[in-house]
Amino acid sequence: AAIVEHVFHVENVFVKPLCNEQMIPTVNGTLPGPTINVREGDTLVVHVINNSTYNITIHWHGVFQLKSSWMDGANMITQCPIQPSNNFTYRFDITGQEGTLLWHAHVVNLRATLHGALIIRPRSGRPYPFPKPFKEVPLIFQQWWDLDVGLLNLRPAPLSDAYLINGIAGDSYACSKNRMFNLKVVQGKTYLLRIINAALNTHLFFKIANHNVTVVALDAVYTTPYVTDVMVLTPGQTVDALFTADQSTGLYHMSISPYTSAHGIPVPANNPINGLIVYEGATSSSPASPLMPEMNDVATAHRFSSNITGLVGGPHWKPVPRHVDEKMFVTMGLERLSMQEAYFYNISGVYTDDFPNHPPRKFDYANFKVQTDNDFKMMFPERKTSAKILKYNSAVEMVVQNTGIISAESHPMHLHGFNFYVVGYGFGNYDPIRDARKLNLVNPQLRNTIGVPPGGYVVLRFIANNPGVWMFHCHMDAHLPYGIMMAFIVQNGPTPETTLPPPPSNLPQCTRDPKIYDS
Numbered sequence: 001a002a003i004v005e006h007v008f009h010v011e012n013v014f015v016k017p018l019c020n021e022q023m024i025p026t027v028n029g030t031l032p033g034p035t036i037n038v039r040e041g042d043t044l045v046v047h048v049i050n051n052s053t054y055n056i057t058i059h060w061h062g063v064f065q066l067k068s069s070w071m072d073g074a075n076m077i078t079q080c081p082i083q084p085s086n087n088f089t090y091r092f093d094i095t096g097q098e099g100t101l102l103w104h105a106h107v108v109n110l111r112a113t114l115h116g117a118l119i120i121r122p123r124s125g126r127p128y129p130f131p132k133p134f135k136e137v138p139l140i141f142q143q144w145w146d147l148d149v150g151l152l153n154l155r156p157a158p159l160s161d162a163y164l165i166n167g168i169a170g171d172s173y174a175c176s177k178n179r180m181f182n183l184k185v186v187q188g189k190t191y192l193l194r195i196i197n198a199a200l201n202t203h204l205f206f207k208i209a210n211h212n213v214t215v216v217a218l219d220a221v222y223t224t225p226y227v228t229d230v231m232v233l234t235p236g237q238t239v240d241a242l243f244t245a246d247q248s249t250g251l252y253h254m255s256i257s258p259y260t261s262a263h264g265i266p267v268p269a270n271n272p273i274n275g276l277i278v279y280e281g282a283t284s285s286s287p288a289s290p291l292m293p294e295m296n297d298v299a300t301a302h303r304f305s306s307n308i309t310g311l312v313g314g315p316h317w318k319p320v321p322r323h324v325d326e327k328m329f330v331t332m333g334l335e336r337l338s339m340q341e342a343y344f345y346n347i348s349g350v351y352t353d354d355f356p357n358h359p360p361r362k363f364d365y366a367n368f369k370v371q372t373d374n375d376f377k378m379m380f381p382e383r384k385t386s387a388k389i390l391k392y393n394s395a396v397e398m399v400v401q402n403t404g405i406i407s408a409e410s411h412p413m414h415l416h417g418f419n420f421y422v423v424g425y426g427f428g429n430y431d432p433i434r435d436a437r438k439l440n441l442v443n444p445q446l447r448n449t450i451g452v453p454p455g456g457y458v459v460l461r462f463i464a465n466n467p468g469v470w471m472f473h474c475h476m477d478a479h480l481p482y483g484i485m486m487a488f489i490v491q492n493g494p495t496p497e498t499t500l501p502p503p504p505s506n507l508p509q510c511t512r513d514p515k516i517y518d519s
């Protein structure tokens with residue numbers, strides 16, 4: 001195992017993917033930022049030098065951070081931010097996982113421009129559980145607002161001016177007509193596409209004209225090979241897929257388009273955003289285009305999200321926990337329903353009647369509830385994050401019910417520090433008797449981010465075997481201020497090996513002005 005070292009200069013630079021030049025914070029001056037390549041078992045050391053005007057943390061999205069939760073980079077959860085003109089060095093081991101992840105800033109909406117690929121390959125000498133590809137290609141999908149990133153909060157959630165593929169807006173946009181991300185391929189060769197949805201707020205469909213791909217990993221966990229012509233990624237999700245240039249020599253668009261199941265939220269009818277696959281020796285000049293799904297094609301999204309299974313017996317696979325120590329039921333949703341309507345029609349889940357401080361009493365089994373924007377807590381906001389304390393090594397089952405009544409949409413829930421098994425996934429209200437019988441305890445997906453289907457639920461299981469404080473939140477940035485966010489506090493185990501070490505001596509400290517740390 002090696003020590004892989006990077007220096008991240010966080011600095012404001014001017015870029016112009018569309019019509020207006022914008023000043024944005026970047027790492028080392030590029031959008032997306034640098035790709036990190038490691039092997040499983042390596043130690044990653046990243047020196048972050050903050051020359052920008054922003055408070056910064058960097059989160060290693062999906063990395064287990066075994067006994068290194070101080071390095072998780074969750075602003076005000078595991079550290080105070082690195083202030084302008086300050087430095088911090090992240091140092092941690094990468095163990096027990098392989099595939100494609102991402103790093104991103106974890107302070108307000110700065111991850112819009114501060115992000116990049118984090119690629120974990122097998123230890124030297126260990127093969128992939130699929131044929132070795134000819135080449136590997138990171139594809140990072142991004143969202144772009146054609147104004148200063150500091151104003152992002154003023155925009156309605158899903159609206160943006162463009163989507164980018166590896167920093168390039170492509171030919172669908174006025175000021176980007178002649179620029180497109182190009183992938184040159186050789187006929188007959190197979191490429192490993194390492195696909196990352198780094199968009200702030202939008203689920204994205206992805207298709208390549210006239211070609212199928214074979215999914216081999218999700219969120220850096222190997223899957224049973226799954227052949228498909230379309231995929232959907234929520235913000236924060238990654239897909240590793242094999243693409244073989246098996247069609248006639250020519251030009252083919254690879255395209256992304258937004259997926260939103262939210263009704264009543266205005267989303268502009270974007271044309272697909274294109275990159276280009278160029279076969280060696282291609283003579284034609286008009287690319288074939290894929291037919292993208294409708295923006296609200298829940299069925300296609302659901303098929304892709306639910307059909308892929310874990311690679312039982314593959315590298316790093318561990319059996320699903322059979323017993324559960326902690327059961328939790330979480331409801332969430334951004335209700336477009338007034339409290340008075342909820343009261344009048346006796347609809348639960350919109351508010352709790354526990355003001356000011358009584359424990360919730362809506363559910364049978366002991367749990368907590370993620371806030372909704374109509375509940376008392378949002379009307380009298382408290383500066384705190386709900387937390388759930390877990391005993392070391394406890395087996396946790398969490399039912400996440402997406403209770404949106406009027407404008408339900410898929411919420412990509414992301415857990416820091418762990419992968420979870422998606423043992424249940426469906427529409428309607430989860431029934432603890434009927435649906436519990438249908439849980440997949442054999443070959444479920446194991447991953448760190450899952451889109452909870454609109455008007456549906458997921459059932460997640462994980463073993464709390466990593467002491468520290470770990471966020472669980474919606475990866476649509478616009479939803480964090482609504483409170484779709486909580487934290488697990490995993491207690492120490494009985495031995496020194498299972499105890500959280502003290503923080504590094506140079507961990508950034510907070511100053512006393514609370515305005516600075518709003519996140």
Ligand code: C2O
Nearest residue numbers: 059061236414471
């Ligand atoms: Cu990718 Cu808490 O984030």
